[in-house]
Amino acid sequence: MKFQFDSFQQMLEMAGHGPYVWTAVLVSLLVMGWLLVRPLQLHRANLKSIARQLRREQRRRGAGEEKQ
């Protein structure tokens, strides 16, 4: 197995095909990255909103007991 390019510059250019290859790579990595980051964001947002709702219910229940 041998590295196919003599220099970094050559690897970027890929004998004229560089722009196509690297565009495909870049867009793929961006989209795939989004597929991993997005669910983590949703996960955290869901946990937060559930906790907020629970605290709100707790407060309301506490206030109700005081009135009685």
Add this chain to the structure above:
Amino acid sequence: MASNRDWTWFYRLGSPRWFYETTGRWLPWLWTLTLLLLTAGLVWGLGYAPQDAKQGNSFRIIYLHVPVSFLALAGYYLMAIAGAIGLIWKMKLSYMVMKSAAPIGAALTFLALFTGAVWGKPTWGTYWVWDARITSMLILLFLYLGVLALQYAFHSQESGNKASAILALVGTVNIPIIYKSVDWWYTLHQPATIKLTSAPSMHIDMFQPLLMMIIALYCFYALALILFTRAEILQRERKAAWVCELALQADKDSAGEAEE
């Protein structure tokens, strides 16, 4: 006659809590494996695989194009089967998996089309043709988007689930068409490089990194699906005691971090 106990695994599989906790233990391994395979496969394919005699370096796009296309199709089966299980056994978790598969499938189908277009330009001289394979992949993208849209089109979750599942099942008719399109209509897209029934039509030095990328994409798909499904479980099971506990614990942890 089989005893009732033989079915417990099936019901446990349908328990969102069981899924959430089990996959939670798998996640660190799956993350490591996915990132390692993706990195190694990409470096191998982009830097070390020999260039194609006819296509030169543009052929390196195959290391993304073929794996994402594979998973775009396999993901559709998974989504349709999950929908069918939901319809037949009324399994909640199954619908959550179905919904989670839709955005992943749509994104991968988009990537299959995009990388194909970018590869088409230097190879065929055009970004887009209404070739049978490309057109049927575009329909696949719309099917994924349709399944996702139907989830939000109803007031009741139940109706949305059923509608999505039915569309997913009806859409499976498109899958064999995609597979066979390159044989039935011999237009621009080349026939499959890899077949289960025969040796691959490419050199072994080119094939090995491709195989690695395909395995990497399967791991990636599993990881993304698990992550989306876990987020969906929290959303739909927010009234469950174990989810409430989890949320309060996470809340306490983040408050502790803020104080430090």
